[in-house]
Amino acid sequence: MRHFPRLNEYKVLAYRLFLAYMFYMIARFLFYFYNSNLIKVDSWTDLFPLAYHGLAFDTTTILYVNSLFILLSILPFTINQQKGYQVGLKILYFTTNLIAFSLNFIDFIYYRYSFNRSTRASMDIVENETNKAALFGSFLIHYWHVFALFVALSLLWVYLYGKQKVKSDKQKLSLKYFFASTVSLLLIVALCIGGIRGDFRKSTRPINVVDASRFVTDASQSDFVLNTPFAVIRTWNTNTFQKVQLVDQPTVDSLLVPIKHYKNNPKTKPNVVIFILESFGKEYISSFNKDEQIKGYKGYAPFVDSLAQHSLIFTKAYANGYKSIHGMSSVLSGIPSFKDAFTSSPYPKQKIESLVSVLKSEGYDTSFFHGAPNGSMGFLGFSNILGIDNYYGKNEYNNDQDFDGYWGIWDEPFFQYFNKTISAKKQPFMATLFSVSSHEPYIVPDQYKGKFPKGTNPMHQCVGYTDFALKQFFKAASKEPWFNNTIFVLVADHDNLIYYDKYYNDQYAHTVPILFYSPKFNYKGVNNEWAQQIDIYPTILDMIGYEKPFRSWGRSLISDTKVPPFVMRYSSDLYQMMSGNYICTFDGQKAVGFYKRNDFALKHNLIAHRNVEMNLLEKRCKAFLQDYMERIIDKKLTSKP
Known part of the structure; x- marks a missing residue:
């Protein structure tokens, strides 16, 4: 010493x-x-x-x-x-x-x-x-x-x-x-x-x-x-939103087509009602799992299953993020979230062309409903950015007797409040409801304990309760004069607790249901091609015959021929683009893996055996990322220069 x-x-x-x-x-x-x-x-x-x-x-x-x-x-x-x-x-x-x-x-x-x-x-x-x-x-x-x-x-x-x-x-x-x-x-x-x-x-x-x-x-x-x-x-002070120059602009315009302009349907003005269902993953719904060949499979959403028989459903659809606010920005504005959420970045406070802004320009009243305390999840702030006319939360509901004690108003009474409120509006209107109850801590109202199957994990009875709330909504709404002239959309923000082994694969864990239902318009069938949340915005504009160009990274699920079906997402610290026969994993500059479309565990990397389709898929991934970063950073989230 x-x-x-x-x-x-x-x-x-x-x-x-x-x-x-x-x-x-x-x-x-x-x-x-x-x-x-x-x-x-x-x-x-x-x-x-x-x-x-x-x-x-x-x-x-x-x-x-x-x-x-x-x-x-x-x-x-x-x-x-x-x-x-x-x-x-x-x-x-x-x-x-x-x-x-x-x-x-x-x-x-x-x-x-x-x-x-x-x-x-x-x-x-x-x-x-x-x-x-x-x-x-x-x-x-x-x-x-x-x-x-x-x-x-x-x-x-x-x-x-x-x-x-x-x-x-x-x-x-x-x-x-x-x-x-x-x-x-x-x-x-x-x-x-x-x-x-x-x-x-x-x-x-x-x-x-x-x-x-x-x-x-x-x-x-x-x-x-x-x-x-x-x-x-x-990740405390990181900003992963950085421009990249990977392809030339003609490649972006031809492969990605960021400015869409559909002329497939006559112009109409139906009401648009969108349900973004909290944690309501594809795994829980029988009609979305018929071809999955899961031994002993059981679903927990009987009403959605019955509605699916009269609807256009997409069984291979994905969330473009993994949190609730990601679901809102993906569905309503067609803006996905990758490593960091767009809504948590320095860039969301800008003019955003979205389903909200386009429908408002067509004379629609726009509203957003979420039964949690106002401001929860950041929904109120993003609603204001999108320009939604009216926000309805726990404050507007104004009855704490229906408060679940944790997140917000129970789904069943709030769905009825939703119906009552939009029924008083002048048509056409666009209304979005983000549900609350199908969420941790996995409880249902006391009067419904034992009513819904508890299944094999705590989420299942909550799915059953929200499904019941949907049934009660449609039962009441079907009596209203606006009902028949309405396009309904059901989608989840993300998945939740998993039970079946197949869904533990990364490419299954983030699957969500996408369903379009309209009493008046003939949208029916089962589509097993790639789909994603950001496709909902352009699909609705295609359905109503919107006549002008608009910005969208997604594609119309009913008639787009210029852009093939695809999914763009972020998982395990890599971008992933799924399209055609392959899944491409991408590090932000180049492809690091190619896998067959049914290799959902991503076990067999085929990058050493590249072919023409793989090379094109990598180029499409580059085009997407380049345009995404440029438009967000340069505040070009509209179709206008």
Whole structure:
């Protein structure tokens, strides 16, 4: 100790950082325990090499979170040995570390819905909620075991922290002590910078979320390699909206056709009613699974099944995002969300040509209904950006007796309120309802307990309740004079809890129903081609015979011949375009994989055997991404120059 001042302090610091590594690794394996059906590994032993690669991401997180603690632990002064100073360091250590550590536990549960580690964008959802305390309380009650694990591990961490203490050797501040401490400080800071970056080479960029995919054989494994605080930190101030120049403009215009102009149908002005059903994934609806050949399959939406017999349905349709606000922007404005949500980016506050703006120009009254407290999910803000005339939320409903205690007004009474409100409007009108009840914490009103099959996971009875609410709405609405002259659309914002193995494949987990029903217009049949949420906007304009050009990245599902059926989405840190016979995965610059359209687990990469169709698919992917970024950043989300 005499020859190397502060050796004991550095050993204790190393021990305290080691504890962080140990508990992060424990959290990683608990994350797998809770989500083992979503992370594809052949055996437990396959997890250990992945966990080893996870150490690099843990290092970045631990050094970020503990940067101030480390600095205060190695300052070149003797005050570090004093008891009061050490107490202050302990408070700082556990305040920062336990906050970051807790994020991992949130993803034990939330991962089932997002299929990605939570990021900075995930926090934007909570930010808009006025009932945070109730939601947090619900989480604690329903997932008490997660909270108990967090408390138990935190207490163990505090206990182990106290097993090694800084000893006071009563050294005085001398030139030798100061010089040795300063050299040590500089060395430790250099090591920390390298650890935070993930590499010590000057040429490398800091490791990011996408780097976890380098070590995996299945895309889902990257989320085991990562930790949640790393994903939040690395996306905190990122802006993934950046222009790219990948193809020339004639290629964009010919392959993507971003300005649509349909002349297929006579001009009419039917009412348009859109139901965006919370978490109402394709998996739950029998009529959308007839060709899936799932052994023992059972659906939970009998009314939607009956409606589907008189409707045009699309059985291979996808969400263009994975959160509720993504569904709103995709369906109403045809703007998908990829790595980061468009609505959480710096760019949503601009003039947006959308289903709302086009129908308003045709004399439609426009309204949006959501039974949650006004502002929930960011819907009110985006409604204002789109120019929706009237917003109806929990405030306007004004009867808390029908409040579910967590999210909003129960679906059945709110759907009746929806019918009553739009029935009083002058035609033509466009009205969108975003449902509430088919959502965690998976409860139904007391009077309906036991009425709907509980099925094999908690979501199933909620689907049954929302399906019943739809039935009651259509029963009442069918008596109204506006009903026959209306196009109804049913779509989900995203999927939710999964039961059948087939839906654990990434390409199935994000499938949603798309249904068009109209008593007056003859839209019937089953379509098994690629479809997506952003196709709804151009399809409706095609149906009503809209005469002018309009901006749309989607295509009309009933008559578009210039753009073949396709899906563009983002998953496992890669863009994915599905069209024709193949699925293309794309890193933002080039294709990194091609898979047959029925290879939904993306197991057999055919990139070494490229053909003409694959090359064209890659070019279409480039055209989409280039035009998407350019129009959003340059504020050209209209058909007018």
